[in-house]
Amino acid sequence: MEGTSEKLSPASMLSKINIRAWVSRVPLLGWLIGALVAVGLEMAIGTPLARALGLYKAPALFGFAIMLKKPMLIPGAVLYLSLIYLLPIGLIARFGSAALNKLAAKLADFSTVFSILLHLALLYLTLHLWSGMSDYRVLVVKLALIAVIVTLSLNVINGYMGEFSCSHPGFMALGAYATSVFTVSLFVNDKLFGAALLPAAMGPFFFPIALFLGGVTASIGAMIVAIPSFRTRGDYLAIISLAFMFIVKSLIENLEVVGGPRGLGSQPDWANLPTVFLITVICIWIINNFVRSTLGKALNAVRDNEMAADAMTVNTRRTKFLAFLFAAFWAGVAGGLFAHVLRYVNPSTFGIQKLAEVLAMVYFGGLNSVYGAIVGATSISLLGEVLRPLEIFKWIIIPLLLILVMIFRPTGLIAFKEFDAKKLIQPKNRTP
């Protein structure tokens, strides 16, 4: 971004007002406000506009489902998409960028923390209002946010530590079941665990504790993979983690206490959008700090050359151990959230399919990069929803896309890039 616009002289900048140049001058604040305005517009005139354009109702996910199902409605859906989303966002980005850059500069100078919080609040408000228009959107947003947590935590192992770990569905399953058992046994009148032990009103306060317990359970399980990783790397560790995944799945299928292969249901409905959003933000913050800390750099050293890292006083065993436990913790938290969003878990959810999905998200977005994990998780999970009307052909298009990405960018779209919130909120017209 810096390279394209700032190095040009003012004269050549005038002559080169192209889309790329002005897009690169819009601060994050501009995009967020544009999105908020677009959402407001949709709330105000979405339904009448959709009717006027010949659509039955406002399209739930940017109209792609309608376009794929009924090709006759494509013009209407495209028009709706551009009128409601593209036009307001584009206008605000184009004409508001000067004022918004000033505002962003003031905010950044006033207080970085405040500015970041304001950006997050704007993002949350946009998501809340946008998803408030249909239950389907709420579910899609929640699942996308959970996918971000899982992808980030897997990126710690597969990207930053450079192992090929296949155990993440297993960690998720441990977290999902531990959290569900905690909440269902304490707060729900249930066939498996009997009457509730505590009043349901206290429940939401215990939900963070439940998630924490889920994460800790996953961490304890991760020791089974972490300890062999001292002696072996690469393919053998991949097999150990794969075996771990199958063991967890098979263990849960054989545990009649938690429902066995029938699964465990009736989780309380506590994983609402603010909770999931908050936990995702906390996860991004903590994982970003983790990978930028000394320990995170030690992880990179272990990946690039374990012996050299050892010679440079990196405690490789401790590093690997902590990285596995840390990544498993967040996978467990994500599993707990997943169980409470769907309010039902089944051991067969956490199998090879889930593994392929999570690996696809990590490698699509990019290794060794928090941006990459966020982009990969959201784009693959949204793509999965958007292409749903294609039914099984969805599973030809997404893999093809991934193969193309792998061929042309083998480490993923945004790999090896540091995530810096301070840089993200900066106004975009400053010369560095």
Added chain:
Amino acid sequence: MVFLQNLINALQWGSFYALIALGYSMVYSILMLFNFAHGDIFMVGAYIGFGVASALIALTAMGAFALPGWLILVLTIIFSMFLTSFVGMIVERVGYRPLREAPRASAAITGLMIGIILETGNLALFGAQRVSFPSMINTVTYNMGGVFVTNKKIMIVVVSLLLATGLHQFIRHTRYGMAMRAMAFDYVVVPLMGVPLNTMAAMTFALGSALAAAAGILFGVAYPVLDPYMGILIGWKAFVAAILGGRGSIVGATLAGFLLGFIEIFVAMIFPSTLRDLIAYSIVLLILVFKPHGFFGEAYSARLRL
């Protein structure tokens, strides 16, 4: 008696794993990569075998020529191995050749994705209902002092052992086999000596896929129900066997395939069969903890590319 009976079942079950594991192991020894689409190539091989067998049976029924059942089976195996080897070469061309210089994990992802495409493509072509594999030879059961052996079981074990031995001889005693061994020794320097890497890689994929097709047809003979997802579980387990045998070791992969078959059958004999995967994988995990390089694997070298 029960023990002997299970021994025979385990030999049959293990021969599928062994044949598929050979494909994983060969690709690994040359390219240092795993072909994660291999389980699905096994599935495609079984479907191609189904097509070839149906065509041959239909031609016989129409009176074009009169072939005995066992000859149809032999011809099916040969034709399907030939046809499926092209599937393997296409997989190599699309998913692996463009990624020679990329990190190994990227090639693993393309392999996984090609596997998903093969499954879904099959589902789109044939629909969700299962296909039943035509029976070409009649089952004859021999009672050997209380142990029941069918001619199919004997045929499966013998054919898979023959194929494994044939592969071993090919690798030991031919020029191409020597080139493959050299490539496995050092795939950076050997191409500089005039051994074409691309040809060798394509040939390895073709050989592995042919063996997977044979395994698919034998599987179809033993369990005559095919579905598009049959390759997933068997493929991943054969992958485990290939690792267990030691990387790139042909003998190791065969033995480990049979070993995995034995573990699974005997676990199911002693414990409830729902515990089969749990205990089998726990044993695999324990073996790898105490023998981290498999049975026939060399110690870990610095050839890892990521």
